[in-house]
Amino acid sequence: MSGVAAIRLEGATASRGGRPVWSGVDLSIGAGEFVAVLGPNGAGKSTLLDVVLGLLPLSAGRAEVLGASPGTATARRLGYLPQRRGFDAGTRVRGRDVVRLGLDGSRWGVPLPGRFSAASRRAAERVEKMIELVGAGAYASRPIGALSGGEQQRLLIAQALVRRPQMLLLDEPLDSLDLSNQGAVAALVQRICESEGVTVLLVAHDVNPILGYLDRVVYFAGGRGLAGAPRDVVSGPVLSDLYGVPIEVLETSDGRLVVVGTPEPPAHHHDLHDHAH
Amino acid sequence: MRIELAGLSWDLVSDFEQLTTYPFMVQALEAGAIVAVMAGAIGWFMVLRRQTFAGHTLSVIAFPGAAGATLAGLPIALGYFGACGLGALALSLFGRGGREDGIAGESATIGTIQAFGLGLGFLFVVLYGGQLVGLESLLFGTFLGITAGQVQTLFWIAVAVLAVLAVIGRPLLFASVDPGVARAAGVPTRLLDLGFLLLLGAAVAATAQITGALLVFALLVTPPATAQQITARPGPGLALSVGLALAVTWLGLAVAYFSPYPVGFWVTSISFGLYVAVRAARHLYDTRGAGPALETA
Numbered sequence: 001m002s003g004v005a006a007i008r009l010e011g012a013t014a015s016r017g018g019r020p021v022w023s024g025v026d027l028s029i030g031a032g033e034f035v036a037v038l039g040p041n042g043a044g045k046s047t048l049l050d051v052v053l054g055l056l057p058l059s060a061g062r063a064e065v066l067g068a069s070p071g072t073a074t075a076r077r078l079g080y081l082p083q084r085r086g087f088d089a090g091t092r093v094r095g096r097d098v099v100r101l102g103l104d105g106s107r108w109g110v111p112l113p114g115r116f117s118a119a120s121r122r123a124a125e126r127v128e129k130m131i132e133l134v135g136a137g138a139y140a141s142r143p144i145g146a147l148s149g150g151e152q153q154r155l156l157i158a159q160a161l162v163r164r165p166q167m168l169l170l171d172e173p174l175d176s177l178d179l180s181n182q183g184a185v186a187a188l189v190q191r192i193c194e195s196e197g198v199t200v201l202l203v204a205h206d207v208n209p210i211l212g213y214l215d216r217v218v219y220f221a222g223g224r225g226l227a228g229a230p231r232d233v234v235s236g237p238v239l240s241d242l243y244g245v246p247i248e249v250l251e252t253s254d255g256r257l258v259v260v261g262t263p264e265p266p267a268h269h270h271d272l273h274d275h276a277h
Numbered sequence: 278m279r280i281e282l283a284g285l286s287w288d289l290v291s292d293f294e295q296l297t298t299y300p301f302m303v304q305a306l307e308a309g310a311i312v313a314v315m316a317g318a319i320g321w322f323m324v325l326r327r328q329t330f331a332g333h334t335l336s337v338i339a340f341p342g343a344a345g346a347t348l349a350g351l352p353i354a355l356g357y358f359g360a361c362g363l364g365a366l367a368l369s370l371f372g373r374g375g376r377e378d379g380i381a382g383e384s385a386t387i388g389t390i391q392a393f394g395l396g397l398g399f400l401f402v403v404l405y406g407g408q409l410v411g412l413e414s415l416l417f418g419t420f421l422g423i424t425a426g427q428v429q430t431l432f433w434i435a436v437a438v439l440a441v442l443a444v445i446g447r448p449l450l451f452a453s454v455d456p457g458v459a460r461a462a463g464v465p466t467r468l469l470d471l472g473f474l475l476l477l478g479a480a481v482a483a484t485a486q487i488t489g490a491l492l493v494f495a496l497l498v499t500p501p502a503t504a505q506q507i508t509a510r511p512g513p514g515l516a517l518s519v520g521l522a523l524a525v526t527w528l529g530l531a532v533a534y535f536s537p538y539p540v541g542f543w544v545t546s547i548s549f550g551l552y553v554a555v556r557a558a559r560h561l562y563d564t565r566g567a568g569p570a571l572e573t574a
Contacts, residue, residue: 053461072463075461075463076463080458080461080462081458082457082458082461084457087454088327090327091325091454092325092505092506092509092514093325093450093454093509093511094509094510097454097509097510097511098454098455101447101450101451101454101455101458101459102458102462104447105447105448105450105451105455105459105462105464106447106448106451106459106462106463106464107447107448108444108445108447108448109443109444109447110443110444110446110447111447142509143509144454156458159455159458160458
């Protein structure tokens with residue numbers, strides 16, 4: 001895959017309901033990079049994931065995912081973890097089974113039990129390996145509804161990884177987690193990014209829990225988007241230009257970035273966001 | 278339906294011989310087995326998908342279907358299948374497919390459909406001339422009046438329903454547990470929702486003719502809910518659900534044969550007792566197991 005960008009957008013415009021969410025976006029993300037997608041609510045972070053998944057065609061410009069135009073063929077090589085509120089507490093299916101569904105849950109027909117089929121045994125081994133990779137071995141046999149948000153998130157990452165995808169798309173995986181779990185999951189994602197050689201696109205609200213792990217940041221605001229190294233993009237001048245109002249980025253003594261002066265997103269942005277999902 | 282011969286002894290073999298002396302009883306045991314296997318399997322998915330209320334509505338809708346068919350002079354089976362099929366279609370269209378207001382909005386829609394169905398059923402019964410002879414059997418079934426032909430029809434319907442369920446089972450499980458990811462993986466979740474409700478409708482329509490519109494529900498919900506309390510593994514859970522449904526149905530039939538009380542009462546009471554016992558055991562197990570589990574979490 002070397003030499004081919006994981007994602008390339010040229011003059012890209014994405015629209016929902018006839019209205020552009022963002023336009024004129026150029027970016028290129030290399031294979032194996034850990035990339036955060038940042039920006040205010042309704043700026044089009046999830047829209048980027050829909051474009052990459054091939055669910056939303058661009059209204060102008062060109063998109064390329066894993067060297068081809070996005071569609072069902074490329075989507076098969078992606079692992080996707082949608083934004084969610086977590087499983088209902090009454091869901092009585094084991095975490096291990098949820099991971100397994102990621103591997104062959106879309107196939108029709110009844111699987112043979114592992115002791116009768118080599119393919120089934122290999123599938124079970126793959127599931128166990130992914131559960132080990134995310135460190136979920138201790139609780140993978142408990143019902144998924146009974147697990148904490150962080151435990152569910154680890155199993156869902158295992159589920160997204162189980163088909164050996166070349167790219168992981170994670171939509172706000174840290175949102176429902178407490179601070180220590182946010183850091184732990186971010187570290188886990190970076191470790192996977194390196195050991196498995198997958199490109200990771202992670203949509204986040206707050207850059208700080210993941211700042212230390214990132215290769216690159218894509219920032220959407222004011223109908224535009226740009227990509228670059230984290231500290232180059234999350235900086236006063238760049239964000240001021242993007243938002244169109246003066247913005248300061250302060251750095252605390254422990255290296256956290258604080259963005260000051262972002263305008264509240266206008267009401268229609270919220271509407272747009274709600275309709276989009 | 279009291280039988281002179283019926284008398285319970287401590288000799289299980291002679292009890293079993295008594296139980297199978299009469300053809301009507303053999304047919305009831307056969308029909309009960311078919312209904313239990315079908316309801317146990319379909320119900321397991323229904324409980325997992327949290328579509329219990331939809332299942333209840335389909336059972337209730339079977340009643341106006343049958344009453345309407347009687348009034349129009351059509352075969353009752355046509356009424357059952359027509360009403361449950363239309364009901365499944367309506368539930369899929371106006372139920373959860375693609376809606377964003379979640380379970381609350383869905384249950385209000387389903388409740389509205391159910392109330393309307395009940396109203397229609399009442400109208401049909403009144404129009405029929407107030408002769409309510411058939412009403413009790415529409416609601417509570419004719420378990421002991423089943424013909425060999427009915428058993429055969431029921432068997433083939435069950436085979437068809439279970440065959441379709443076996444083919445769509447895995448994607449259906451995926452779509453039930455994790456609809457967002459399933460959709461992204463190419464699983465046609467809306468189509469599966471409709472397909473499952475149609476299977477549920479067919480199972481209810483076939484079952485309602487034997488157990489009555491109200492007791493279908495007992496077999497669709499209680500054994501699967503009990504099984505899911507016992508195990509969170511999909512394969513064994515399904516098998517257990519079917520096994521429990523079969524056990525409570527046969528036990529209910531057997532106990533009813535030797536007692537003055539109706540089959541429906543025994544089937545529901547035995548399954549209810551089992552459910553309560555399992556919930557209680559689970560509660561004890563969870564509260565005892567919570568100590569060490571909390572420390573490691």
